[in-house]
Amino acid sequence: xxxxxxxxxxxxxxxxxxxxxxxxxxxxxxxxxxxxxxxxxxxxxxxxxxxxxxxxxxxxxxxxxxxxxxxxxxxxxxxxxxxxxxxxxxxxxxxxxxxxxxxxxxxxxxxxxxxxxxxxxxxxxxxxxxxxxxxxxxxxxxxxxxxxxxxxxxxxxxxxxxxxxxxxxxxxxxxxxxxxxxxxxxxxxxxxxxxxxxxxxxxxxxxxxxxxxxxxxxxxxxxxxxxxxxxxxxxxxxxxxxxxxxxxxxxxxxxxxxxxxxxxxxxxxxxxxxxxxxxxxxxxxxxxxxxxxxxxxxxxxxxxxxx
Numbered sequence: 001x002x003x004x005x006x007x008x009x010x011x012x013x014x015x016x017x018x019x020x021x022x023x024x025x026x027x028x029x030x031x032x033x034x035x036x037x038x039x040x041x042x043x044x045x046x047x048x049x050x051x052x053x054x055x056x057x058x059x060x061x062x063x064x065x066x067x068x069x070x071x072x073x074x075x076x077x078x079x080x081x082x083x084x085x086x087x088x089x090x091x092x093x094x095x096x097x098x099x100x101x102x103x104x105x106x107x108x109x110x111x112x113x114x115x116x117x118x119x120x121x122x123x124x125x126x127x128x129x130x131x132x133x134x135x136x137x138x139x140x141x142x143x144x145x146x147x148x149x150x151x152x153x154x155x156x157x158x159x160x161x162x163x164x165x166x167x168x169x170x171x172x173x174x175x176x177x178x179x180x181x182x183x184x185x186x187x188x189x190x191x192x193x194x195x196x197x198x199x200x201x202x203x204x205x206x207x208x209x210x211x212x213x214x215x216x217x218x219x220x221x222x223x224x225x226x227x228x229x230x231x232x233x234x235x236x237x238x239x240x241x242x243x244x245x246x247x248x249x250x251x252x253x254x255x256x257x258x259x260x261x262x263x264x265x266x267x268x269x270x271x272x273x274x275x276x277x278x279x280x281x282x283x284x285x286x287x288x289x290x291x292x293x294x295x296x297x298x299x300x301x302x303x304x305x306x307x
């Protein structure tokens with residue numbers, strides 16, 4: 001579905017400068033501050049000319065300044081007609097056969113993910129991708145059919161890590177749709193597990209799929225969302241990785257100064273001694289970006305995690 005942003009602005013006779021002014025005023029009323037004019041102008045061009053995805057925050061601002069609903073601006077699909085009420089179900093509801101998850105089974109699933117990680121680093125993702133995907137499917141089935149509880153949450157955390165690993169392998173192989181699908185598994189599982197670090201990391205990894213697809217403005221929005229998700233007491237290695245990811249998205253948009261500031265923030269956040277608090281992230285200031293699962297905040301393509 002194409003949006004109507006360019007047409008609505010034309011109907012009002014607004015130049016882009018007028019739209020920038022109105023957006024900043026609307027943001028100020030909310031106590032928010034927007035990025036530089038150059039960056040915001042590029043974002044508007046992506047929305048209007050390329051049909052780029054508009055995040056929730058900017059969608060609300062656009063609806064406010066244009067005094068239109070999101071449907072009228074073409075930013076969301078119109079609601080479907082109300083379905084006809086179905087006849088009452090007379091047959092007994094058949095519940096699925098529930099999975100009996102326990103800490104021992106979760107440990108086995110975790111050990112299998114740990115086995116795939118070093119194979120990925122030594123042999124390359126393409127070699128073990130099939131094994132990683134099969135592992136994701138197994139864990140997803142167990143979690144989906146498990147009763148709520150602590151064991152299910154721990155298994156969901158493991159599912160998020162395994163799906164992000166398989167999704168990162170798919171991205172390295174250039175399979176962007178598959179990478180996106182697996183990262184959707186990862187983010188959904190991380191939400192259920194209640195682990196903000198895992199959710200923030202998976203969401204930021206999704207941004208690199210958008211970068212590889214040439215949608216840098218959308219990637220920047222996604223990384224900003226990952227920063228918001230991961231607020232609080234998170235490992236400094238993850239904070240450094242998120243700063244570096246933010247810098248790479250800014251670099252893709254041509255905002256050199258802001259990109260360098262983000263990379264400086266990554267270097268400053270990096271702990272002097274590796275924390276290794278997150279098994280899916282390996283990051284240090286002296287590591288070359290060439291190897292699987294390593295990264296350097298000063299490199300051009302640095303924010304790579306092992307997930």
